[in-house]
Amino acid sequence: MVKWEISRLFKNRKFKIAFTLQLLVILLIIPLFGSYVRSLEEGGFFNLTIGGKGYIPIGVSSEENSLVDIISENDRFDILFLERERGLELLRSGRISALLILEEDFEIKIRSYRSSTVWIYIDEENPKSVSAYSELNTIVSGFKDGVIEARIRDLSIEDPEIELFTELPIGNGQEAIDQDMRQVEEEAPVEEELEVVERPSSIQDQIERTRETFEDERGGYIVLLVLLLPLFLSGGMLIDLLISEKERRTGEMLLALPTERQKIYYSKFISIGTIIFSQLLFWVLALYYFGRVSNPLIIFPLMVTAILLLSITGLIGIYSKNYKDSSLIVTVTFILLFIMLFGTSTLYVAGLKEIAAISPLSLVIAIESGTFSVREALVSILPSLGFSLGLIYLSKTLYKKDEFYFGPRPSISELTYEFAGKLRLSGILYSPYYIAFIFGFIAIFISIILEIFFGIITLYFIESVFVILFLWAAIEEFSKSIGVFSAAKYFPLKWYEGMLSGMASGFGFALLENIIFTVFTLNIFPEYALRIFVMRTFLSGGVHIVSTGIIGIGISERRYLIPAFILGIMIHFLYNITVLRGVL
């Protein structure tokens, strides 16, 4: 069946067009991107460094000094140690992209508080030279800033006068080669002080840090932009495969086949998966061959991302009755997914690596910049893979239900009722509480999405943390109340049953929220994880249970609905403020 699906896909005109477009875009990126970068860089207003390990060959006149040590840490440089004359010769012939000449006594001078000069020779006609200059200039500037800072701290003296000569290369050819760039270095007594990474003390520092980190890891970031294209298209293809069978009714014949129903879903998933994996492999190897990717291992996190996308789109395909039905869900999901995937990878580039590590795309950047670890890989891959497997299981379960093909499609509330409404504990039916509890889990995802969306908008227009805290309290309470409303839809609730349902929803919400928090804490401050989990269980958990319990009373006794909501939200809001103020 998989073979047939793949063969059908390759015969599908829409797929052929999409595939060809992807091929063209990705192949064109290789030459065009270089030209684009070059034009940007020559324009002097923006610069980007592309390419992977050893992409920029440079010559350096001196081996043993702290500046060269730092330059050597940059994987993009392929460093040759040579004399000035030989270096200039290689620069003219294009064998190296830049030549860095240091004074022989550079190390002694900076350690003994004396100035030293650094010359950077480049060939303007060589686009790599401009990139090399940009990279070297950033490193040298950073080195200079570092030694100044170290000197201020260690000697506790006022800011020294800094003499900085920066001339952008002008002219071209031979003339350009003779153009030297002088960076006047300040004295630095202790070398290791340069590497101290401080928490940014101001917004400006944070911006600066972000810029620098971005420059280091933007290569990986750009690779992401390119490779996400086939990933998103593949999601669309899976939806098409699933929904076209419903719309054209061809799926009815598949259901009549002597095969288990879930295998039909799996065959579609696997066929699209096979195609996307082959595509990814091809693109990554091609990009690696042309030097746009430094490590082909990025294929693994990309595959995990593909599985995540396919599992989400597969579920949409199964849940939707037709194309019209799916189009809205797909649009919203793709936007959210794009924000989530790119949001996290942007956080990674911005330096918030511990939080961003949860996205497999962050791992792509980490692999590209050569900074990934096994722990980081596991943190990036396991949650996405686990979530994907959960979605695949859910899709399989729904695909087996007749209603998703023939009958009126059940709502999420009806599905929850079908599942939770019949659960018994010791022979007693606790249905409303089960339903509310399960919706508590769902509520957290709804809340996260709405909080991010409205949070950004509110912050943009009203720069008030209190408004955001109130907004978040309201969003979370409304999300949790869906569980109680759903329970009340199937079971008439007395006030105390409404309260218990609300508490169950709050408990479900708090439980999952705590698990998520604890996972993050384990990654950032492992020693505090248990403490935070316990603290949150009693404080945040308690507040969620109480606030939604009150709202539950309002839902069961409708005359108290609005006062109950106001009270529940206010309790939550007050708790948020106390947390912000550091009282707890």
Next chain:
Amino acid sequence: MIEFLGVSKSFGNHKALEDANITIEDGTTIGIVGPNGAGKTTLIRLLCGILKPTEGQIVIDGKDLEKYPTDIKKIIGYLPEEPNLYERPKAGELLEYFGLLYGVPRGKVHERIDELLALVGLSDRKDWRVSSFSKGMRQRLAISRALIHDPKIIVLDEPTMGLDPLTSRRIRDFIKTLKKDKTIILCSHYMNEAEQLCDKIAIIDKGKIRAYDTVENLKKIYIKEKMFKVGLKNMKSEILDRISCDEKLKILERRENYIIIKAEDYKDLSYILKEEVIYFEDLTPSLEEVFIELVGSKND
């Protein structure tokens, strides 16, 4: 043998089929008739394992369909109401795909395809894309697909709907040839078709099976009075008077050369037929009248 044992199917709150109990003997042809939305298609989808019953059991050859769906589906060939064919592949490719999925050995599948395409008159279209086929050709191709694995049970949902009379007749004739050694379940709107092809008829309405028997028995049970047109050489007044006095008979129409009589049974006319009969016609209502009798009044 196919047994429906208290089978019900619900979609949400809507009961599409309720407590269906029928037994279909091997080698018989069964017609499922009923108005639109009566539950005919639900019943045959349940039989094909496309839908799962909400309640009850479907047992085929002693095996519960829900427990052994794969084994049972192998012996069922299904023709849905719409041909539901993939557009891009060629006719031969499509049949090959379904043949292989139904477990026809790779070495025999092409032979089977040629045989079936010849049977439905599409041999010359084997390498044509399905998208180029007319409605009748699609239906014939879909029949081939349903028969590709030589199933023991054939389920046909409205096989002639929307087809021109010539193609319809061709398909009906084809079904007659299949009747020899297969169990056929035929779902149809056309009473004549069902009456003509089926050994037994199930009349279904609002999700319930209202009647299930042979056509003759259904007529006997549901049509209490029959009508006969009798032309006599001499319309003697004494015979007409006798008929008028007979409680079992009623003259509906009297003309110079013939009379139309309503009777419970043919035998009641015996003394009339002793006279010199020059014309006789049984005007007894068809299956359609049975259908209207059962379904019509309730739907009015």
